[in-house]
Amino acid sequence: MKILHIASGDTWAGAEVQVWTLCTELVKQGQTVHAIILNPGRLAEMLAESGVTVTVLDERRFGFAKLLEKIKLELHRWQPDVIHTHRQKENILGSLANKMTISVPGFRTVHGAPEFTPSLKQRIQIGADRFTGKRLQHGIISVSDDLTQKLTGQFPASKIHTIANGIDPEAVRKDASAHDGEVAINDQTNSLHVGFVGRMESVKRVDLFLQMAELIHHNANTEHPVHFHLFGGGSLLEEHKSWATRHNLNEFVTFHGHTTIIRSWIARMNLLVMPSDHEGLPMTALESLALGVPMVTHATGGLIPLLKTAGCNGLVEKHCAAGYAERVEALLKAPPSVALPEAYTAARNANEIVALYQSALTG
Known part of the structure; x- marks a missing residue:
């Protein structure tokens, strides 16, 4: 299976560690993994070291429209079977580019609840993010039951799948x-x-x-x-x-x-x-x-x-x-x-996510 992950990589925190852990485990299990990262840095470097094919599209150089065009080109070039996005901007870019090109199953992981009171611009982005999750992606992965309960007010319950994070101890x-x-x-x-x-x-x-x-x-x-x-x-x-x-x-x-x-x-x-x-x-x-x-x-x-x-x-x-x-x-x-x-191991986490991908491809 050819799997594409799209993530920010602007920092190195919990979400980035989970993206790296998941992609590393997918490679170990024999999957072909590509990642589009919107910032150069530790996430991009560590993914590459783990055997992931990495494309860095620096969001500091490219606006939203340019990023969208470049991601569309990557999708045409790489032809993934599944697209998996992380965080709002990446969810929007990935699902729009997918809809405009290859239309393969798309998933997102929600790593946590919002931490700040949103500005007007952020509220617009939140609205676009929820629209793409409802209409343009096949599934939403929640990392905890508590978060799943919060997400049921935003997305159809049938789309939400609770899969706990995992690591390789x-x-x-x-x-x-x-x-x-x-x-x-x-x-x-x-x-x-x-x-x-x-x-x-x-x-x-x-x-x-x-x-x-x-x-x-x-x-x-x-x-x-x-x-x-x-x-x-x-x-x-x-x-x-x-x-x-x-x-x-x-x-x-x-x-x-x-x-x-x-x-x-x-x-x-x-x-x-x-x-x-x-x-x-x-x-x-x-x-x-x-x-x-x-x-x-x-x-x-x-x-x-x-x-x-x-x-x-x-x-x-x-x-x-x-x-x-x-x-x-x-x-x-x-x-x-x-x-x-x-x-809570990485192997169990990857197995459940791959099963979710496969159900979308065969369903």
Whole structure:
């Protein structure tokens, strides 16, 4: 089967990791995979290293109409059996180009719920995105039951298919070990280490993580002192750094910024905390469990079945600093043994998606 994925690649976050993981697994399974990426960068590079044929159409150089024409040319040239898109702009471009040329089955993955209040321009794009999903694509892949419920108000229920994200746990552990020597933690105080991984944006609730850190530090309820690590950049990074400084947290809170070896850092943590307002099924959570690192998370989205299946008693209903502090202290005192459940592997994810492709081709 010849499969075309269309993605942005403007950053390296959960959605991009899942695109790369899926395409890599499809290649392993003997599928022929091509990807159109709208920004040069890490996603395009890693896909190429995985055996995917990559075409970069830089959206910084081409407007919407030019991109549409170039994608149409790629479809004529490559003649894929299935087109799979990711994110709004890519959904619109891919489904329009497909309709205007080869008209093969088209799918999209919705990786999470919207995180921002849309502007007028964004509302127009959302409308176009929903139209193409309803009229021009065969199916919508949702990564969690919670997200599926939200999508049923936007698309016909018959078009929505819930397929959880997946990763290759062996590859994750190998990647973490490969960069272990680049991770430096000062353990002179015999501290426990608690991490946050994500973009510094309001939906991720870094404010709750920092308030939680302050509470745990002052409570001193753990056998050893606790050091808190934040990995990631974003528009609120400097604001959060300033808050930490004003509250005298700098001795036990470290902002590491963006890193390309995050799996090695996760492996060095005693615990990972994810206090987001809402999530789909974040790849960081899968990576953490694959590395045997327990998690404390907001009881939301795909995190609920994931942590329950993994036997990790880290779900927090009380979405406030005190709620997270209480659960973190409990898990640091009695850390559970965790592993990635079989239902969340890359092989299982790819198998279910290929079955969906095949049903569209033969139906």
